[in-house]
Amino acid sequence: MSARSVSPVLVGRSAELRMLETALGEAPGAVLVGGEAGVGKTRLLRHFTDRAAAAGARVLVGGCLELGSDGLPFAPFTAVLRGLVRETGIDGVAGLLPRSATAGLARLLPEFGEPESDAASGEDRARLFELVLTLLERLAERSPTVLVIEDAHWADRSTRDLLAFLIRNSGTAPLLIVVTYRTDELHRTHPLRRLLAELDRVERVRRVELTRLTRGEVADLVRGLLDREPPAGLVERVWERGEGNPLFVEALLARDGSLACALPESLRDLLLAAVQKLPEETQETLRLASAGGTRIEHALLAAVSGMDDTALTRVLRPAVEGNVLVVDGDGYAFRHALIREALHDDLLPGEHTRLHTRYAEALENEPELVPSGRLWVELAHHWYSAHDPTWALVSAWRAAGDARKAVAYAECLAMLSRVLELWDKVPDAAERIGAERHDVLEQAVLAAELAGEHERGVKLATAALREMEALGDDARCAALLEQRGRMGYELARPGYLDDLRAAAARLPAEPPSAVRARALASLATFARHLSGTDEARVAAQESLAIARRIADTPAEVNALLTLACVDIDYDGGLEELVEVERIAQRSGNQRPLLRVAVLRSHYLEGSGRHAEAVEVAAQGVELAREFGLSRTHGTFLSINLAEPLVSLGRWDEALTCLRQALDQDPAISIRTSLHVLAGEVALARGDLAEAERHLSPAREMMWRKAQDFFAMLRLESALRLAQGRPAEALEAVAGVLDNPGLPDDARYTWPVLVIGAGACGELPDRAAAADWLERIEKRAAGLAVRGPLQEAHHVTFAAKAALAHGRRDAAAWDAAATAWERIGQPYPQAKSLAHAAEAALADGDRQSAALRLRRAAVLAERLQAAPLQHRIADLSRRAGLGAPAERPAPNLTPRELEVLRLVAQGRTNREIAAALFISAKTASVHVSNILAKLEAPTRGHAAATARDLKLV
Structure with a gap:
């Protein structure tokens, strides 16, 4: 048998x-x-x-x-x-x-x-x-x-x-x-x-x-292979030699059920030994097939081998019966790719070249032997493996074109790189492909940028620039400088602005050109992040003038939007955005509408019109989906959707939006704000560990723009203050104090200054606190106040600064609560009410304090903002309202109580598992059960509830 x-x-x-x-x-x-x-x-x-x-x-x-x-x-x-x-x-x-x-x-x-x-x-x-x-x-x-x-x-x-x-x-x-x-x-x-x-x-x-399989599992496998009980000692010998790899086990067993003798030590040799048992003509054909890949069409193998269908079938039948090959549709596949690799690696150098040449010639004679989309990439592979530089270069050029059509930019870049590698080995390369070397370099630069291979793209652009400089082609030099500058920005290289400036300066103002308009628009877009608004404004204005002269509507829309970004006026300016939207719609080009949606939702949120911002951003996300741009424009618009949702207190919706956007692995410039928003919700709900987890990736993009840098500092300073580390909170605030004048400065600076003023009030060193407060108030004095959102921050800052100076002003906090209520932001409204209540209590006005606290409690409960709820409860007791209604203690098991105590200490599931000698998975199950029993949305909320109920 x-x-x-x-x-x-x-x-x-x-x-x-x-x-x-x-x-x-x-x-x-x-x-x-x-x-x-x-x-x-x-x-x-x-x-x-x-x-x-x-x-x-x-x-x-x-x-x-x-x-x-x-x-x-x-x-x-x-x-x-x-x-x-x-x-x-x-x-x-x-x-x-x-x-x-x-x-x-x-x-x-x-x-x-x-x-x-x-x-x-x-x-x-x-x-x-x-x-x-x-x-x-x-x-x-x-x-x-x-x-x-x-x-x-x-x-x-x-x-x-x-x-x-x-x-x-x-x-x-x-x-x-x-x-x-x-x-x-x-x-x-x-x-x-x-x-x-x-x-x-x-x-x-x-x-x-x-x-790998255990010894018992290897025994089961051997039984299945033999279809009977194995002889004594066979399983042990197979187990020792095969080490539990099922493929080794199958290879070690001879067809008569004995252990194969004189087998080589490596898997490669084992696999070749299995092939060597086949007839010589079958082995020869398998060596030929190995050059064609893991799977090969019957027709292609017939053409390369020179056999007719009957002869090829006869020769391959032993390989199929011996399970070296398996029939796969209209072709064959090696049972394991390692078999093909072992056979191919065993080819002699001359044999290797000869076989790949036969494949290439067969495909050129009969292109239909492979699907058309595979022809040129297969030819490029075979001619390169056959060491024929001329046809390898020609095939790679054609394969690059196919890859570009298939929007496979990384593969396009690989093929163009192959062309460049072979260029000097083919004397008439330009005539062969109908393009000069600098043309290939230009295409490679574009492919590298589209593929996100920016390091490679910068090197290619530098090489292409040398050749264009020699040709004296200023327009192409300008285009390459602009591309290198954009990629330099993506690589966070400070010199990117030099390239963009050089690109804009490379071409004269007359005659106007689309290349100069694009270069100026890129300079305006990126310069505003580092060099301030003046240079960006001048560049955008000139780009707009050129676009209008040459009737380039997309360029005109781009320039208008860039101008709108330079210095946003939250007291007005929406009409300008609406007009730009009309221009884009009239042009018939819908893609600029995505950038309109980004800027319009950004403006509405910055104006405190949160519900409108949600509507516009949601429409933009849907539009991005229709255009097939969910991963790029869609994730960026997710920031503009989540931010007003957070403002409105719709935190669970915001977290869903943020999680979906982060799952798409967006660019670093997009991830920063997504992490900040998620971290701030976690912080407001008392989950400091989760907030810390979001802070780390948010720090990756600190140098780009206020929207990212200041937002990250906002989260860091608030988190450090919540952790009882006011000195570290102020160190984070210093990043805002030391970087004035960035675009959209006031919008992103005011909330950080509010946190800074609060940290001054908690700093034990009063002399140091006074110095910090002086710096913070000086920065605030230089800020504009545009729109109701900034007005709400301004009023809140005044109340916080007064508190840091030792003055409790209930009226100031009431004004802040009213400002936040006016624009529909329940969380800062509730915090302001709590401050107003505390000030009233200090003045002995228990009745008005109680009224404010009741309003604040309703808002905090809806938001599930655990730390704020505890503060309100404490103030309520001080106001004589008594503690909140007692909740019945949940029915926690002794083990769950142990886990809850560790959760309250901020331990992770892995740390809980180590402390209690259980698996991390079991710890996770316990935590999930605890959250459900406490009706707590987060670990922080569960810890706070447990303290309220005196469970920990």
Whole structure:
């Protein structure tokens, strides 16, 4: 009796299988499945998907391809789409999407036609991502859907970006995304490492790593392979040699059920030993197939081998029967990618060159042997591997064009870099591709910027500038300087302004040009962050004049909006924004409306018109979604949506908005404000640990602009004050005192000065407090007060400063409460009422104090602002109103009381687990039960409630 090549049962993976099935039942969500090569990821997924399909789920599978360092843009998604088309037809797929939207899929699959334009942009890429998400969610609405992406360690940049987008943005449809990857492939700098770490923080993502089998599980596997009880000692010998790797176990067992003898020590040798058992002509064909990749079409292998269908089938049959190859649709796949790697690595140098040349020649003679979207990238790979620089360069140039159409900018950059690498090896390179080297450099700069490869882009731009300088082409030099300046800004390099200034100065004012208008607009946009408003205003005005002279409406709208940003007047100025919006609408170009939405919602919030700001920002978020720009403009608008929600006291809505935006991994300039807002809500509810957690990433962007820098300082100073560290709070306030004159200064400075005045009142060193207060009042004296929001801060500052001087003024605090009530901000209104009540108590006016406290208590309770609630309760007792109505003590178990005491000390789940000798997961369950029993939304609120009830 011979051994089976694959066990008929799944061994040692029951827990992982249950987890996958649970994840499908709770979808949407994602599961990241890692493990070393041969550990059984594919087997686990096959069992899971078979059971899911039997239960009525749709299963979509796509694998990443290993093509040297080239990759293939969106390969797994192209495979999934091709399978859907094969199953339902073009019309069936089109029926799942909005009208006229299927043209966007042409960037993935030629069957959908040609892309709308060759010059793809960031917006086109974002729209493609949204389109794929829409397609998957529509499928999931019909039946639960499982999307499996295998071998993500080989994923190209574009595939990783699209995968991350889908995981972060899946809505409510039952869509489960399962991703497999080899952990032993993830070296320290592997790009998948960062993505996995980021996805770990997404709420609906589970991560599991398959480990090697135990000795008992190896015994079960051997039994399944032999289909009988193994001979004495066999399991032990297999266990010792195979070390629990299922692939090793399968390779170690000979077909007669004995332990293979004279086996090499490494996996590579084991895998080659399995191949060497096959007939010589089969081995030769497998070596040939190994040059074609992990999966190869039958027709392509036939063309390369020179065999007809019958002969090729005969030669490959032993490999299929021996489980070296498996039949996969119209082609073959190696049972394990390591088998292909071992075979390919075993090729002699001359053999390596000869085989890749045969592939390249076959593809050139019959391009239809591979899907059209793969032709040039495959040719580029094979000609490069065949050491033919001429055709490798030509193919890479064409592959770069295909990648650009597919909005796969990282892959486009890789191919353009290959062209540049080979340029000096091909004497007639320019004639071969119809472009000069400086043209290639320019395209590479653009691809690098769009791909977010700013370090590489700056180097390419510098190289391109040298060549353009030699040509004396001022317009192209100006464009490159502007690009280098923008990328320098993204890299936080202070010299970026020098590039932008040089770009604007490179071209004369006459004749007017679109390049100069763009350079001036970029200078105006970025200069205002560091150099103040004057330079930005002058640049924006000139950009506007040029745009109007050359009738460039998008440039005109951009210049008008930049001018509006330079010095916002919250007492007026909305009419100007409305007029800009009309101009954009008349132009027929809808994209400038996104920037209008950003600035208009920003203005409304800064004017204290919070409800209107919510409406405008929400419309902008929806517009960004329609344009396929949710990850960029949409997340930026989420700041402008969450901020007024926080102001209005709609904190739970704001937190949902912030969490969704952060899950999309926005740029650092966007993340800062998102973290600040989330941290301030946590602080107001008494969760100081959560506030601290948000402060750390908020500090990453300290130098850019007041909106980020001062907001971060606002959170830091408030948090330090809440922690009883007023001196450190004032050190944070110093960042605002020492940086006057930034754009939108007053709006972001006033709230920090209010905190600073409060910290002065709590500083034990009265001489130091007086010095600090003098500096703070001097800064306040130089600030403008524009609009009702700044007026509310101004009135509150006056009351705080008076308190720091030792004067309690109930009337001043009443004025502050009225100002906050007027613009609908319940939290500062409640705090002002509490201060007014405290001042009234000091004056002996218990009756009016009681009235203020009752109003404040209602607001604080609605907000679940635990620290403020405790302060109001304390003042109420002092006012003779008695303590708040006693709540019945919750029915906590002894263990839950132990956990609650540690929660009240600010311990994390991991720290609680260590203190009580339980697992972190068990600690998390206890904390969740405690929050539910105390009806507390946060750990801080639970701790405060426990103190009220004298549980701790």
